[in-house]
Amino acid sequence: MKExxxxxxxxxxxxxxxxxxxxxxxxxxxxxxxxxxHLKRRLYYEKVILKKGLTLHKAKYWKKMEE
Amino acid sequence: xGTKVKCELCPTECELDNYQIGGCxxxxxxxxxxxxxxxxxxxxxxxxxxxxxxxxxxxxxxKAFSVATVGCVLGCKFxxxxxxxxxxxxxxxxxxxxxxxxxxQALYYDCKNIAYTYTEPTVFYEYMYDTxxxxxxxxxxxxxxxxxYINEKPLRALSKYLDAACVDLKAFTESFYxxxxxxxxxxxxxxxxxxxxxxxxxxxxxxxxPTHNDDLREVKDMCxxxxxxxxxxxxxxxxxxxxxxxxxxxxxxxxxTLRNVRQIAIDAGIMYPYIGNTRNEAENTYCPNCKRLLIxxxxxxxxxxxxxGGRCRFCNTRIAGLxxx
Numbered sequence: 001m002k003e004x005x006x007x008x009x010x011x012x013x014x015x016x017x018x019x020x021x022x023x024x025x026x027x028x029x030x031x032x033x034x035x036x037x038h039l040k041r042r043l044y045y046e047k048v049i050l051k052k053g054l055t056l057h058k059a060k061y062w063k064k065m066e067e
Numbered sequence: 068x069g070t071k072v073k074c075e076l077c078p079t080e081c082e083l084d085n086y087q088i089g090g091c092x093x094x095x096x097x098x099x100x101x102x103x104x105x106x107x108x109x110x111x112x113x114x115x116x117x118x119x120x121x122x123x124x125x126x127x128x129x130k131a132f133s134v135a136t137v138g139c140v141l142g143c144k145f146x147x148x149x150x151x152x153x154x155x156x157x158x159x160x161x162x163x164x165x166x167x168x169x170x171x172q173a174l175y176y177d178c179k180n181i182a183y184t185y186t187e188p189t190v191f192y193e194y195m196y197d198t199x200x201x202x203x204x205x206x207x208x209x210x211x212x213x214x215x216y217i218n219e220k221p222l223r224a225l226s227k228y229l230d231a232a233c234v235d236l237k238a239f240t241e242s243f244y245x246x247x248x249x250x251x252x253x254x255x256x257x258x259x260x261x262x263x264x265x266x267x268x269x270x271x272x273x274x275x276x277p278t279h280n281d282d283l284r285e286v287k288d289m290c291x292x293x294x295x296x297x298x299x300x301x302x303x304x305x306x307x308x309x310x311x312x313x314x315x316x317x318x319x320x321x322x323x324t325l326r327n328v329r330q331i332a333i334d335a336g337i338m339y340p341y342i343g344n345t346r347n348e349a350e351n352t353y354c355p356n357c358k359r360l361l362i363x364x365x366x367x368x369x370x371x372x373x374x375x376g377g378r379c380r381f382c383n384t385r386i387a388g389l390x391x392x
Contacts, residue, residue, distance in 0.1 A: 041086035045095070049104065052157045057106030059094055060193055062075045062220045 070099030077140040077189055077216050078254040091190040092155040093138035105136035106194045108161040109169075110151050111185050116367040120182055120212050121304050121343055122270055123352060124388025125231045127362055128369040131210060132173035135185035136161070136194065140216045142249040143237070144313035145276060152186040166198035173207050180230075184212040192221060199228035208389070212272075215258035216250055222258055226265035231389060233270045233304075234259055238280035239289035247279060247314075256292070263297050268389050271301060272343070275320045275328055276308045286328045290335035299336045300355075300387035305329055307344035322347075338387075356384040 024031070073082045074089050081089040083096035093105045117131045137159045139152035146152050151159065164172070173181050181202050183195045188211050199209040208230040215234045236255060237248060244252045262269050271293065275281050293301055305328050308320045325342045329349055332340035342349035352362040352374075359381045363370040373380040377390040 038085060041084070041088075045086045045097070048157050049095075054104050054108065054156055054161075055106065056095070056097065056102035056104065057193060059074070059076070059101040059103045060196070060221065060224075061072075061101055062218075 070096075072096040072099060072101050074101055075218055076192055076221055078218060078251065079140060079216075080218075088155075091138045091140050091187075092153075093136065093190045103191065103193050104156045105138065105161070105191050107163060107165045108136060108156065109134045109164055109191075109194075110137050110154070110156075110159045110161050111135040112162060112164065112172075114176055114178060115182065117180055117182070117210070118364065118367040118369070120184060120210065120233050121272065121341075122210060122231060122233055123304070123341060123362070123364075124270060124302055124339065124386070124390075125210060125268060126179055126208070126389055126391060127372055127374075129179040130177065131180040131182035131184075132169070132176060132178035132207075133182040133184050134164075134169060134198075135183070135188070136191040137186060138190035139187040139214075140189050140250070141187065141214055144247050145274065145308065146312050148185050149312045166194065166201050169198050170201045170205055170207060173202070174205060178207070180208040180210050182210045182212065184210075187214055187216070189213060189217045189221075192217075192225070196225055196228070199225065203228050213258075214248075214250075215255040215262075217254075217258055219257065219261055222261050223265060226262060226267050229262075229265075229267045231268040231270070232262050233272055234262070235272050235274070236289065236293075237274060239285050239292070240280070243280055256296075260296055269297060269301050270304065272304045272306055273328075274306045274308050275325060276314065277317050277320055277324070279317075281320070281324050281328070283327060283331055286331050287335060290332045290337055294336045299338050301337075302339035302341060302388075303332055303337055304341045304343045305332070307342070309344070325349075352386070354379040354382060354384055354386070357382040361386065 071082055071084055074094055079090055085096055088095045095102050095104055113133045115131050115133045117125055117129050137151050137154040137156050188195050202209050209228055210231045212233045241252045244250045305325055310317055329340045329342055338355045350364040351360055354361050361373045374386050374390055378385050
């Protein structure tokens with residue numbers, strides 16, 4: 001492999017890594033709180049609440065009732 | 068991550084993400100729909116004298132089929148039932164009791180009333196509502212012991228089927244509600260006015276906690292507000308505080324304090340001020356006109372009742388409340 005090709009590959013990989021790091025920093029809050037929180041809540045629902053056998057009964061929702 | 072849902076039942080108005088449970092611990096958003104986790108699953112069922120709620124002007128000496136699920140809209144540091152009010156349905160032992168079966172049991176055990184009590188009934192609103200509708204059809208009275216922390220629309224809808232409400236007016240300052248309960252005073256006062264407006268019989272309970280809400284000026288303001296907005300014939304139960312839950316550092320309320328707040332209530336024009344959680348003659352009901360003894364109580368036992376058809380047996384004065392015809 002030519003030196004020039006090696007350099008190109010390295011440049012592309014470095015760029016991708018920088019983009020990934022920057023994106024993670026920007027979307028970190030969303031990823032950890034939103035997705036992480038959602039997964040945690042869903043797991044709790046499925047492993048604890050469903051396992052306990054609690055039934056879900058539709059709650060009254062006043063805004064909907066007005067519509 | 069799914070649709071957010073805003074619960075509009077109590078003034079906290081939790082905005083819930085998908086699969087998130089509300090602050091009351093019993094309402095969940097699942098895929099954009101709000102659900103109750105405790106419908107038909109009470110954690111406490113008992114038959115109590117109606118006087119235990121406390122209701123002193125509601126069918127004396129009758130039985131109340133009392134029911135509660137876990138959960139509460141507030142987090143009072145002095146809660147006497149914190150084991151269930153601050154618990155969650157997945158951690159508690161629950162019964163299976165549909166609204167139909169609940170009313171059937173109340174009738175079977177000859178209970179004139181159903182009492183939604185022990186924890187905050189607002190959290191099991193749908194269960195209470197459906198039960199109330201059926202109970203009304205069978206002539207069973209619906210009574211509720213509540214902190215009054217509920218929004219106007221759901222309260223008005225429920226009030227159509229409620230006969231009596233005992234409301235905990237825990238104090239008369241916003242700072243007390245914020246510091247000790249995690250709530251606000253204003254919605255409670257609003258609820259009292261709504262209940263009055265809807266024609267529900269009201270009794271008020273005020274737990275007198277040393278150093279927190281035993282200021283006599285505050286009690287005076289509270290009594291004046293009650294007389295002005297609800298009327299002088301709304302009974303008030305000043306209850307004695309005992310160290311509990313997160314307020315174990317305080318002493319029980321001195322009896323003298325209770326006598327003082329009762330006197331302030333009398334001076335403000337309250338016709339039926341009672342002292343609760345301790346045996347004393349301020350548990351009795353006296354005629355506001357002739358001052359004769361009407362109902363003599365000893366704890367939850369009625370020793371004599373001189374109210375006939377809702378009137379004083381001696382001077383025929385009408386006594387406010389719900390009485391046997």
